[in-house]
Every structure is written in structure tokens, then in C-alpha cells.
Amino acid sequence: MTSKRFVLTFPPDATGEPITYNLIKKFDIMVNIVKADVSPGKIGHLVMEMSAPAKVLKEGLEYIRQKNVECEPIDKKIHYREDLCIHCGACSAVCFAGALTMGRKTAELSFDPDKCVVCELCLKSCPLNLFSIDIG
Ligand code: SF4
Ligand code: SF4
Known part of the structure; x- marks a missing residue:
């Protein structure tokens, strides 16, 4: 099985x-x-x-x-350069899986890898190209 x-x-x-x-x-x-x-x-x-x-x-x-x-x-992983993020929210707007979310109070981006389905939509959405794929 x-x-x-x-x-x-x-x-x-x-x-x-x-x-x-x-x-x-x-x-x-x-x-x-x-x-x-x-x-x-x-x-x-x-x-x-x-x-x-x-x-x-x-x-x-x-x-x-x-x-x-x-x-x-789903055998890949998404990485992003958290240290360079400007918290614009563009990636959270395309993340239908809810892995990328903006804090209501903090206005900062959070990433939950367990919710990520590696649809790759965030790769094109980030103006700073902070996302990459780890194939493993
Ligand atoms: S790959 Fe898809 S599910 Fe994963 S963080 Fe990016 S937009 Fe969200
Ligand atoms: S689109 Fe890029 S810069 Fe904007 S919140 Fe997402 S990771 Fe950060």
C-alpha cells in the first residue's frame, strides 16, 4: 500500500x-x-x-x-528568506492553503510549512523573489 x-x-x-x-x-x-x-x-x-x-x-x-x-x-519544500522580507503581504494573498498569513496585529508574515502544498504560487508573487524550492 x-x-x-x-x-x-x-x-x-x-x-x-x-x-x-x-x-x-x-x-x-x-x-x-x-x-x-x-x-x-x-x-x-x-x-x-x-x-x-x-x-x-x-x-x-x-x-x-x-x-x-x-x-x-508533494515531495518538495518551499523556503523563503525571512530575514529579507518586507511584509508586503503579496504572497499571503495567493496562498490558498493558508501557509502564508499576515498577523492582524503585527502586520508581519508567518509561514507554516505544515500547511504548504507546494503549489508554487508564492514564487511569482514576491517582488523580492524571496521564495525558492528545495527538491528532496
Ligand atoms: S507554495 Fe503554495 S501553499 Fe506553499 S507557501 Fe507558497 S503559495 Fe502557500
Ligand atoms: S511577497 Fe515577499 S516580501 Fe512580501 S510578504 Fe511575502 S515574502 Fe515578504
Whole structure:
């Protein structure tokens, strides 16, 4: 049995096919949705853990990608240069996972790596290019 977290990115014109339902019913994959941000007509993100024998998991991933949905494993880490941050908040505005937040009272940026799903949206958002990816 293999368990792994993935980020699924749905195109704005996604058909609405019940992908997670089909993964469970047709492939017998255990699915645990960690985070969902999906609205009709917009790019959507879904973070989920999938558990199944490796062969079945591979078939499920092929099915997802056939539906024009990007599916990336979470095996990278995000780093940022906290010492150079000017707390402008631009990165927190794009971080749908809630890993980057601005303190209401302090107006300072906080980063919670446990919530990060490595969507990489913050990389482009920072005017000082303080984010980088650690592939490991
Ligand atoms: S990669 Fe950046 S924007 Fe995406 S979840 Fe992690 S901290 Fe947030
Ligand atoms: S976008 Fe860059 S400078 Fe602005 S709060 Fe985020 S890390 Fe700091």
C-alpha cells in the first residue's frame, strides 16, 4: 500500500466529472481531501492524500491526467528568506492553503510549512523573489 499527497490543479473549463468519486468507486483508491479550492469557471486546486497499491495508484494518476487535470506529488519544500522580507503581504494573498498569513496585529508574515502544498504560487508573487524550492 502506498500513501502519498498530491496537488490537483483543475482548468477553468473542467467538465465537473466527479474525479474523486471515480477514484474511490472505480479504482478502489482511498482518498482523503486535505484542502479544496474549486469554483466553476476558475482554476481550482485540490490537495488530497491517496492510498492504494502502487499499481492501482499509478492507474488512478493516469486517469486524473487523462481528464486534463494536473496532478503533482508533494515531495518538495518551499523556503523563503525571512530575514529579507518586507511584509508586503503579496504572497499571503495567493496562498490558498493558508501557509502564508499576515498577523492582524503585527502586520508581519508567518509561514507554516505544515500547511504548504507546494503549489508554487508564492514564487511569482514576491517582488523580492524571496521564495525558492528545495527538491528532496
Ligand atoms: S507554495 Fe507558497 S503559495 Fe503554495 S501553499 Fe506553499 S507557501 Fe502557500
Ligand atoms: S511577497 Fe515577499 S516580501 Fe512580501 S510578504 Fe511575502 S515574502 Fe515578504
